[in-house]
Amino acid sequence: METPLKHTPLRAWHVEHGAKMVPFAGWEMPIQYAGGALQEHRLVRTSAGIFDISHMGQLELRGPDAPAFLDYLLTSSMSTLEAGNSRYGLICDTDGGVLDDLFVYRLQDKWWIVINAANTESDYQWFRQHASEYEVELANVSDSTAMFAVQGPAAIEIMDDVSGGRVSAIPRFGAADCSIVGVNCLVGRTGYTGEDGVELFLSTAEAQTVWAAILDSEVARRADLSPVGLAARDSLRFEPGFPLYGHEISREVTPVEARLTWACDFDSNFIGRDAIFARKETGPAQRLCTFTLTERGVPRQDCEIFAPAGEAAGSDGRRIGTVVTGMFAPSAEVYAGNAFVETAYSKVGAEFEVDIRGRRKAAVVVKRPLYKPAYK
Amino acid sequence: MTFDKDVKYLESHEWARKDGDVIVCGISDYAQDSLGDIVFVELPEVGQSLKKGEAFGVVESVKAASDVYMPVSGEIVEINGVLEETPETVNEDPFGDGWLIKIKASDPAEYDGLMSADDYKTYTEGLEE
Incomplete structure (x- = not known):
């Protein structure tokens, strides 16, 4: 039997605004809106676009062993990350095959881990399996978390407009809590388009309010901020060379074949380290x-x-x-x-x-x- | 959505129009809208003869490639060269500048058997369900 598709809190909004909805990684998601994917792509490169990417998964990690645990599970060392910063990394199996790629944000009191929708459950289980020997607390908060991205040369000015000027103070790859129309959001100066911008995390209950407030802001209107679907998200990540799980990375390749050894810290003893290092030495x-x-x-x-x-x-x-x-x-x-x-x-x-x-x-x-x- | 009354339609969403002694063929407004942004159009060689219902080319949008089919049997006498540089013309003007090929029909009766605009409109409404 087929599992019913999951919906983000903005599904009705997308449909009302002319989105074509398609199944993606178990979710019903907008692939494009009325103006088409090329126009959405160009808008992000020249002004700004807003993406509902609430299908993506989030894990929350706490506890004294969290840095050591992440250094063991992920290819890039997270223990050297400072609070208020983020870093890209990969989860690999012992043979070096890539299980997923992710972004890790180190916050004051916890670690915030963003993973692909298709792998959310398997990643969570992988983390849990390996957590027993570490003093850590792990929670899969994907279902209660909405995620948006606002990307493009006008994105920071738009986000400043709705956050009382807080967002421009966050450096590239930094993250901070910001109040947006009274709603507490985690804002990362990150994204997957090759443009400056932010990714926002907030409670699904507040998703519609914040989405509407961003689109309604004066700066957003002036910048013609518009929603962007998955088709343009794909072309926007492809051009700057960002990998997508199931395409450039998969269980079938190691970071060596995928040209991602820059995200591998070989001084750290992570799962898959020896296999990946050996592949690097022999050449793929x-x-x-x-x-x-x-x-x-x-x-x-x-x-x-x-x-x-x-x-x-x-x-x-x-x-x-x-x-x-x-x-x-x-x-x-x-x-x-x-x-x-x-x-x-x-x-x-x-x-x-x-x-x-x-x-x-x-x-x-x-x-x-x-x-x-x-x-x- | 436009359903040009001056052309006839196929269930596979091409249109055909009599223009002197040739049949002009393109894809419908409904088709270009469903496909989304068209980024490449592959057309046959002039002089090639194809049968009604045979694929004569491919229209590629951002996400998918769709074959396009001969509305009538005959010889390809002209292709729309503009589409090589600007395939988006098919989105912008599907019944006009976005035409695909011109055919010298071998059996004029085939054209008469194609769907009218009204029938095609009813047909597409059935597809929405």
Whole structure:
């Protein structure tokens, strides 16, 4: 039997505002609104967009062993994180396979962990399984927590307008409690679009009030702040090179293939450390690359990749990889994708062919990222 | 939503219009709206002959690729080259500048058998349920 889809507190609002709703990771979510995904993408790059991402999971961790526990479970060291800051990390299995990626915020009295909707339950169980030897308290607060993102060059000014100027004082990757129209929200200067902006966490009971207040603010109206769906969220994260679980990262790859060793602290003895380190030393057979098509066409996930055929190319036309993300990239204005290919073909300038519904289209590996994050 | 009265429709959401001795074909307003932003259109070679109901190309939106089908049998005599650079023209003007192909029909009776605007409108309303 199929489990009924979960709804965020804003489902009715999305439908009223012309959203197309689709199933995603067990939730019914807006994929786009009336103006379309390209317009939403461009709005975030030029002004600001607001995202209901309440499907994402949140874990709350407390206790004296929390830093040591997180250092053991996650690839990046969290014990060195200062209160009021956040850091990206991965959960890996002992063989180095990636179970999920996450963001950890260290707050004054607790740790706040943001995980993918599809993995919320399995991540929670993984944390619980390993918690017994540590003095920690763990809670899955996903169901009572709403999460929004406000992203784009105008995002901070908008959030200042509704928080009495509190948000601009938070540094990049910082986090602080802010009152927004009298509602207590945790605000992180984080996001997954390549633009400056915030992610907000609040009680689901207050979600509609805060969502409406942000959209209604004077600065927001001037900036034409509009809701953004999952389709634009995907193109916005793809261009700056941010991985998405089930695409660039999965149980089948280690951080070495996925080019995420920068998020691995090899001085720390985390689960999977030895396997990942060994893979790094021997070199991976396959590696993630970003490519653009040199002829027109839209690559999609699961398209197969072949070495260029013919003697001139010095290869045999064999299969060398698979596309994991593909699209028309709206800001870079190219047909592009991410793929795992044999390592020799993963270097900038390497050429190969992408099979799109039986037609081979020429592609070239390009420098990552396609879009340089605005806050860097 | 526009249901242009001057064209005939297919259940697969293409439209066809008689223009002198050729049949112009595109996708309906309903189709472009359902697909969302169109980012790529793949069209056949001029001179190719295809049968009614055969796929002649692909319209790709942000999220999906959809085949487009011949409204009548015949030879492709022209393709809309504008769409290579600006595929979004299909969204902006599906019955006008966003046309896809022109066909020299081999059997004029096939055109007469296509759906009227009213029938197509009723048909799409049934799809909403």
